[in-house]
Amino acid sequence: MSAPEILVDGLAFGESPRWHDGRLWLADWGAGEVLTVDAAGRTEVVARVDGLPICFDWLPDGRLLLVAGSAGRLLRREPDGALRTHADLAALVPHPWNEVVTDARGNAYVNTIGFDFPGGEFRPGLVALVAPDGGVRPVADDLAFPNGMALTPDGGTLIVAESYAGRLTAFDVAADGTLGGRRVWAAVPDSAPDGICLDATGAVWYGDVPNRCAVRVAEGGRVLDRIELDRGCFACALGGPDGRTLHLVTTQWSPAALSGGPRTGQVRTLRAPAPAAG
Template sequence: MNSDTEILLAGLAFPESPRWRENRLWFTDQHARRVLTVTLDGQMECQLETEDLPGGLGWLPDGTLLLVAMTERKVYRLTEQGLILHADLSSLAPFHCNDMVVAANGRAYVGNFGYDLHGGESPVATCLVLVEPDGHCSITASGLIFPNGSVITSDGSTLIVAETFASRLTTFTIGEDGSLHTPRLWADLNNLPVSAFDEGSSPASSRSFRKKGPRCLSSGIPRSDRILFIVSAKSFQLTV
């Protein structure tokens, strides 16, 4: 595997939630409150500016964009009239929401901080919230430490979530009703968060990923035609 990298885009405020769709990388420049796209030749376009901090991205089966509003703890959908409320998670998520992955059937899984990270509180376990295509919400998994970055395998049977401050990836089986069950360890990252994504989904992290190896990769994620999304916490650059 060629390990050479190059800077794709620089000058970003806080890039998060990468999603590869229709030959472009979609992501949120969180603290600039923008949703951006960039092609592999570096052509960037601002798709949306937001009032709240933008979190996870995903798409309904009809192609409608879903977007997490982090501090509001809500999910919006983008229409011709602008952002319209899709789901209110404020009664389920104890603190700011963050990343989201959307299944092919339109079910979304949304993570949250669980505690006041910037206020200096100690980490506590929290939940993943399942958002049905009609906007109905329920807690579908608990006991997670800062779940922020999820991927659904190509067969739709498994969800893998990054537990940032537990330095691990945890996997769940997805039931026919969309519920998550049978949690198990997928990878122990030893403080090396990783992002490797397919079309429309990614386990995301805003820390550098430099190490490649079988301990960070497992079955269920195709290894061919994979793009690594790397964000330096010091310089905030996209690297491929």
């Protein structure tokens, strides 16, 4: 593959990239913003959120769901742009919440690492199911820093990156949204998988911050591709007109980046060997 090109530069702390409605969307945690990016790298702020981390996905009716992590709330963006509380996550776990992914039935899966980061003492995290009516219940626990999540196109499998365990863990998704059949989807020793995305061959791309790379891995753990970078890769997303543009969100990691410190965040792009799943 060719070397990745810079699409966006000067972010405080980019995260949670998604391709949606013909555009790249991402969160700038250091600025408390959700942005869209066009093909020329021009950005537009579409929402401002208090309470890091900020991650997001969409309900089947097109409304945006946003995690206001430290506030412990899942927010819903109405058609007029107003943000309403969709679910109270803090009532289940007081620690910051992290990633979210939605399914075709209007369920949302949201995870929490289970401790305050950075600086807190490690504790296992969990995944909670948020029903369309806003009800919240845990559906998986004992996860070692759960991070990026992805649902297979049929909605039957949820894959979770466990950053502190060096593995991608899969769950079967039942008709009622609960999770079972837990298994190691891919062991990736000496890696810290962060944000992930699925491609049409069934492989997973994951960002790796401490190793400053992005990796494509098959189920079972075979490494298919690896992209070396000059700073930590926090997440990746496939998109573009044909789904084969890989977007890598990178930052020189430091706690100061969370509060808008040195703006070293970038989005880099390159042609992927396979398009996005689904």
